Amino acid sequence: MGYVDLKYTPSVDDVVCKFYVEPAIKDKMYVLEQLPAESSIGTWTDVWTMKPRIARNLGAKLFKIKNNYVWIAYPYDAFEARNVSQILSSIAGNIFGVKIIKNLRLIDFTIPRKMLKHYKGPAFGIEGIRKLLKVRERPLIGTIVKPKMGLYPKEHAKVAYEAWVGGVDIVKDDENLCDQKFCRFEERVRETLKLRDKAEKETGERKMYMANITAPTVQEMFKRLKFVKDHGGEYIMIDVCIVGYTTLQTLREAEPGVVLHAHRAMHAAFTRNPKHGIAMQVISKVNRLIGLDQLHIGTIIGKMHGERAEVLACRDIIVNKIVNESEYTVYQDWCYIKPTFPVASGGLNPIHVPILLRYFKSYDLIMQFGGGIHGHPLKTRAGAKAVRDAVDASLKNVPLEGYSKELDLAIEKWGKKSELEKKYRGVE
Numbered sequence: 001m002g003y004v005d006l007k008y009t010p011s012v013d014d015v016v017c018k019f020y021v022e023p024a025i026k027d028k029m030y031v032l033e034q035l036p037a038e039s040s041i042g043t044w045t046d047v048w049t050m051k052p053r054i055a056r057n058l059g060a061k062l063f064k065i066k067n068n069y070v071w072i073a074y075p076y077d078a079f080e081a082r083n084v085s086q087i088l089s090s091i092a093g094n095i096f097g098v099k100i101i102k103n104l105r106l107i108d109f110t111i112p113r114k115m116l117k118h119y120k121g122p123a124f125g126i127e128g129i130r131k132l133l134k135v136r137e138r139p140l141i142g143t144i145v146k147p148k149m150g151l152y153p154k155e156h157a158k159v160a161y162e163a164w165v166g167g168v169d170i171v172k173d174d175e176n177l178c179d180q181k182f183c184r185f186e187e188r189v190r191e192t193l194k195l196r197d198k199a200e201k202e203t204g205e206r207k208m209y210m211a212n213i214t215a216p217t218v219q220e221m222f223k224r225l226k227f228v229k230d231h232g233g234e235y236i237m238i239d240v241c242i243v244g245y246t247t248l249q250t251l252r253e254a255e256p257g258v259v260l261h262a263h264r265a266m267h268a269a270f271t272r273n274p275k276h277g278i279a280m281q282v283i284s285k286v287n288r289l290i291g292l293d294q295l296h297i298g299t300i301i302g303k304m305h306g307e308r309a310e311v312l313a314c315r316d317i318i319v320n321k322i323v324n325e326s327e328y329t330v331y332q333d334w335c336y337i338k339p340t341f342p343v344a345s346g347g348l349n350p351i352h353v354p355i356l357l358r359y360f361k362s363y364d365l366i367m368q369f370g371g372g373i374h375g376h377p378l379k380t381r382a383g384a385k386a387v388r389d390a391v392d393a394s395l396k397n398v399p400l401e402g403y404s405k406e407l408d409l410a411i412e413k414w415g416k417k418s419e420l421e422k423k424y425r426g427v428e
């Protein structure tokens with residue numbers, strides 16, 4: 001059967017994928033036939049069990065080729081619409097391992113309106129989170145308790161408290177802190193939420209704690225979620241790429257009633273190679289679809305890999321109602337699905353604040369600083385104040401230098417803004 005049909009026009013119900021493909025053999029057309037075949041109904045040879053109705057109703061069609069890019073339409077009926085795991089098992093499954101393909105990258109895919117309606121999307125979204133935190137006109141500030149692990153529960157809570165009092169809105173666990181013997185989950189949550197209440201009283205601001213509920217089983221995750229809620233927590237965090245999409249759908253569909261923060265640890269194992277794997281745009285899309293309220297998408301300027309155009313494409317995918325076709329995206333109308341709050345994290349310090357605002361061109365950004373707060377010369381509280389001051393100064397459009405003692409000390413430790421500007425020339 002012919003899987004390549006350049007005359008085919010996708011229907012509004014098709015799932016359309018954009019791939020980058022490099023064949024490993026000379027016969028490029030053979031490869032382009034195999035790609036839609038293996039990701040829908042085909043295998044390496046004809047089979048007697050194939051029926052005309054299967055080919056007609058469920059076969060994918062490669063309908064556009066431009067250099068190494070191809071667009072493939074998958075019929076709606078090929079999918080269990082409410083099952084992200086099943087969708088990925090087709091469009092992002094076996095095809096990555098087929099020998100005749102040297103490199104293959106899924107760049108983005110369109111979710112048809114008919115499929116969208118099976119999903120809840122974020123419960124809070126950007127508006128809901130701003131309402132909860134009572135912060136309207138500025139980016140939100142977060143920190144990760146450092147070191148990543150090893151602190152006892154009371155020490156962990158104290159670091160969180162210092163950060164909140166210094167000016168941070170949200171404190172989170174690190175991705176590998178779960179329920180180890182030196183810092184039991186329940187004791188950590190109890191102690192940290194106790195000090196959150198104290199910080200709220202003292203500052204008059206809302207303060208949030210994102211406990212990492214990543215656990216060995218979904219049941220255990222629900223147990224930890226319940227513990228957080230029973231103790232007055234309003235947020236939880238999940239290592240989304242590690243626990244998998246079935247887990248995420250299970251959690252979201254249970255209407256957990258707390259903000260869901262998505263930490264994307266492990267994503268780079270499949271998103272980083274520009275020629276092979278699954279682009280971060282795809283991860284961004286499924287997280288918004290399922291209904292994660294916040295998602296790490298990269299910083300452009302921090303310690304983690306992430307090209308500017310891709311980071312901004314991910315931002316558009318999780319924030320905009322309509323995403324237009326571009327080099328990094330396919331068309332998407334999100335209809336009623338709320339936006340996910342983008343998170344920039346990894347290697348940030350206060351000097352990065354104005355640069356981040358210029359890159360992202362929006363206050364709808366959660367900026368997270370781990371080392372950039374707890375590594376401040378005057379320790380955590382001063383580090384948090386330096387970040388908050390950097391946000392204030394940036395919003396007033398005044399220089400960071402001379403704004404406060406804490407900010408000056410941060411600049412002294414991590415470098416002059418002007419030097420950073422030079423390094424990252426090209427910021428518009």
Ligand code: CAP
Pocket residue numbers: 144146148174175263264265296297298299303304344345346347348368369370371372
């Ligand atoms: C940041 C962080 C986050 C990264 C993850 C870390 O700490 O806690 O996990 O941001 O990367 O452990 O590195 P620092 P990404 O602020 O001290 O770097 O957000 O790109 O997924």
Ligand code: MG
Pocket residue numbers: 144174175
């Ligand atoms: Mg971390």
